[in-house]
Amino acid sequence: MLPADLGSSVEDEIGPDVVRRLIDHGSAPFEGTRRVDSVMGTIVSLDVRGPASAATLEGAVNVLRDADTRYSPYLADSELSRLARGELEERECSAELRHVLALADDLCRTSDGYFDVRHHRPDGRLDPSGLVKGWATEKAAHVLDAAGLHSYCLNVGGDVIARGGPEQGRGWRVGIRHPGDASRLARALEVRDLAVATSGSYERGDHIWDPHTGTPAADWASVTVVGPSLTYADVYATAAFAMGRRGLAWVAAHPGYGAYGIDTDEQATWTTALDELLVPRV
Numbered sequence: 001m002l003p004a005d006l007g008s009s010v011e012d013e014i015g016p017d018v019v020r021r022l023i024d025h026g027s028a029p030f031e032g033t034r035r036v037d038s039v040m041g042t043i044v045s046l047d048v049r050g051p052a053s054a055a056t057l058e059g060a061v062n063v064l065r066d067a068d069t070r071y072s073p074y075l076a077d078s079e080l081s082r083l084a085r086g087e088l089e090e091r092e093c094s095a096e097l098r099h100v101l102a103l104a105d106d107l108c109r110t111s112d113g114y115f116d117v118r119h120h121r122p123d124g125r126l127d128p129s130g131l132v133k134g135w136a137t138e139k140a141a142h143v144l145d146a147a148g149l150h151s152y153c154l155n156v157g158g159d160v161i162a163r164g165g166p167e168q169g170r171g172w173r174v175g176i177r178h179p180g181d182a183s184r185l186a187r188a189l190e191v192r193d194l195a196v197a198t199s200g201s202y203e204r205g206d207h208i209w210d211p212h213t214g215t216p217a218a219d220w221a222s223v224t225v226v227g228p229s230l231t232y233a234d235v236y237a238t239a240a241f242a243m244g245r246r247g248l249a250w251v252a253a254h255p256g257y258g259a260y261g262i263d264t265d266e267q268a269t270w271t272t273a274l275d276e277l278l279v280p281r282v
Contacts, residue, residue, distance in 0.1 A: 032151075037061050040068040040133060042157030048144070049151040049166060056147040060140040064156065067136035070097065073127045084126045100135065104128050107235050111250075113211045115239040120209055134159050134197055134234025141230075160196040161230050173279060179221035179262050186222075186262055188279040195230035199223050199237040208241050219244035220261050226277060227257035 032049040035057055044064060046057060072078045079097055082088045090098065104117040117128040137156045141163075144152055151164030153172045162172040171192035178184040179200055189196060199208060200222030208217045225237040232254070240247030240259055248271055251259040258273025270278070 039064040045155045047153045060143040063140040071132045111239040114242040130238045134230040138230045162191045189277045195233045197234040197237045199241040217242045224260040
């Protein structure tokens with residue numbers, strides 16, 4: 001793993017043109033469709049290159065809406081909330097919810113309890129949000145894939161799936177937000193056919209806990225994971241954040257995944273899998 005100081009001016013290091021937006025859409029004449037929605041309590045942006053029907057895009061967004069309706073812990077009538085209140089037994093829940101919880105339980109075991117949807121909240125309430133957003137975004141991307149779309153970038157509240165690239169010869173540039181300043185980027189990644197997910201304390205405060213100490217995870221300000229599946233990248237980012245310093249090496253032990261961590265002193269460290277994805281400093 002390689003350490004680096006973020007420095008006093010991230011913008012000077014990677015260029016102001018990259019800092020202007022989290023996703024760099026390229027410089028070629030635009031031919032395609034861009035759409036922005038508000039779903040799951042966050043902003044959803046979709047950039048598709050080439051022809052795409054409105055029905056296909058609506059179908060992808062509807063997957064996210066359906067997931068929010070069923071799995072949101074903030075909606076009183078969601079299936080998840082009814083289960084959490086004891087109005088439903090887990091065996092009475094839909095097959096899809098039981099699948100999500102079974103997947104979460106398996107990931108709890110493989111992460112040594114650092115990703116735990118049943119016990120990670122201080123109030124003990126069931127909350128699989130750390131898995132559902134990435135999982136649902138991946139389901140939405142499958143709608144686009146099934147329609148034959150090969151070049152698009154789907155961003156759901158900072159969870160990104162990138163297919164192809166915005167123009168010939170380059171991938172999608174995805175920014176890693178500076179944890180201390182929302183107007184700046186720490187670095188940028190150039191990705192093709194990959195997913196990017198970040199866990200951090202800069203927006204929601206201390207919400208990721210070390211289950212073995214019962215205290216908030218304190219080593220990292222943010223952890224970004226890149227890999228082939230957004231479902232797993234999202235979970236791995238949360239688990240690595242909770243693990244502390246050894247979390248990046250744990251991510252790197254999973255084939256195809258890499259991690260970029262920024263600690264609370266604004267020092268950056270990343271695994272070697274990201275060397276070829278990081279946009280060179282200018």
